[in-house]
Amino acid sequence: MTDDNTHYKVATKMIHAGVEPDAETGAIMTPIYQTSTFKQQSPGVTKGYDYSRAGNPTRAALEKALATIENGNYGLAFSSGVAATDAVIKLLSPGDEVIAATDMYGGTYRLFAQLFAKFGIVFHYVDMKDAENIRPLLNAKTKLIWTETPTNPLINITDIEAVSKLAKSVGAWLCVDNTFASPYLQNPLNFGADIVLHSATKYLGGHSDVVLGALVVNDKDLFDQLYFIQKSSGAIPGPQDCFLILRGIKTLHVRMDRHCENGEKIAHFLRNHPKVAVVHWCGFEDHPAYAIAKKQMRKFGGMLSFELKNGSIEEVDRVVTSTKIITLAESLGGVESLINHPARMTHASIPREERIKNGLNDSLMRLSVGIEDADDLIEDLKQALG
Known part of the structure; x- marks a missing residue:
């Protein structure tokens, strides 16, 4: 969940999001909990953590920060932006349909066209510079609309609010890749997006020294589904990488x-x-x-x-x-x-x-x-x- 500092102005949120002085030592920076496992008081009784794939305190601080700076309720961190994309598509089942923007990161297209299409998920590609281009493709099987704005690499703009209304008309999710803008310049959840994705490798880290991905959502049920995928598939970042993104967010x-x-x-x-x-x-x-x-x-x-x-x-x-x-x-x-x-x-x-x-x-x-x-x-x- 987000911290109590969600009401602060943007610059203050960036510096304080997800971060609390360490309760035991008073350390200002979140400790790097470089551990794979945690002592249990008795079988199944823990202090909140049992195994770092399922949760780690450094990652938890980052996930709080991600939610806060995107004006969302829940954040999830992944080992890369592509791993975060992979988790979103794993929400779907064979026969489900995705409407995706024609102008997108090549790695996203590769994942859609060369991997998930083999498993019976149907992808339609459409020019989203005009949201109305989406309407003819909407049907009962449409489960996800995927867009970037600004797009990679043509810097096209998608009207998030307009596309969100179209998604909601058929009960589909809207996922917005917000990597090019960053949470400082744009917050897609404010305009009706259901899922915000980041390659945190980019502006969030900011120093070309870490690879990490992120998702932010508002809906608890959607978060629970994505957390199950994150825990089960295991594409999680290590605590050192989480620490570096936490540090990057501050500036x-x-x-x-x-x-x-x-x-x-x-x-x-x-x-x-x-x-x-x-x-x-x-x-x-x-x-x-x-x-x-x-x-x-x-x-x-x-x-x-x-x-x-x-x-x-x-x-x-x-x-x-x-x-x-x-x-x-x-x-x-x-x-x-x-x-x-x-x-x-x-x-x-x-x-x-x-x-x-x-x-x-x-x-x-x-x-x-x-x-x-x-x-x-x-x-x-x-x-x-x-």
């Missing part, structure tokens, strides 16, 4: 402010560069969903993607290997800036014809803008673009 608000500030500067720089054809960033006032982004998000984030006028693979390779500060690497959300080529990296598992049909061209590059000095980042991009 999320100050980091995100700088990510957003730098992201805005970089987006405008790239848009005005003569070699750049298009920049995808939801903070432009002429972005098709700017009004929805402004309604749902506090700021517009540090994630963007762009394409060159000369969109050859050779030119893409020249740019992504020429940056000096910005590193060519997968992942995102760390304090350091990263660039990648989705077609051959994060989204390589999506068939090329599907990628192109959905707007993810071979020339697209994705940029996770870090918190370095923005002028240095601009100079780095200038020299890389030539």
Whole structure:
């Protein structure tokens, strides 16, 4: 459950969520309970913990924090974002149908199309830039609607409130991957989502040194089902990893402010560069969903993607290997800036014809803008673009 500090303002919640001074020592930071098992007073009688797969005090503190910062009632931590996704799909049964956004993280698509589709779960993919595109696919077998907003890597925006109403019309759950926004910029539960997912590896950790996933829900029955899956499947994070995410959450608000500030500067720089054809960033006032982004998000984030006028693979390779500060690497959300080529990296598992049909061209590059000095980042991009 959440702490009593849920009513605090965002910055205060980030620092204090889930964390209480240790009762025995007064330690300000949550101890790392590096143990697999716990002494029982008699068979089945415990002090709240029996085995760390089922629960660990460090993980419990993180799960409280996750719930608090997402304005939810219950949090669950997993060994990765993909493990959290796996747990959500395990809520379903053969024959159930999922409506998913066409623009999504490649690892999510791989899990849906290459693993769970084999077990009789039916996946429909639809452009969710217009929520009404979902309506024709709704039926009695629809159990889950899955979306990201902003999306990876095209920074498209889904109207969470509109999609939530559609989900509720057939009794389906809505799961929103909130990784790109983070809980500081957006809280999908406030707009009717049933499940919020994070790759906590990204902005929540913030330092590219831990892999972890998270789910947050409000409904007790849904939490109980997900906790059963978490305990039974065992894809849980260790206490050291939980500690690192707890530490990352404490500075999320100050980091995100700088990510957003730098992201805005970089987006405008790239848009005005003569070699750049298009920049995808939801903070432009002429972005098709700017009004929805402004309604749902506090700021517009540090994630963007762009394409060159000369969109050859050779030119893409020249740019992504020429940056000096910005590193060519997968992942995102760390304090350091990263660039990648989705077609051959994060989204390589999506068939090329599907990628192109959905707007993810071979020339697209994705940029996770870090918190370095923005002028240095601009100079780095200038020299890389030539």
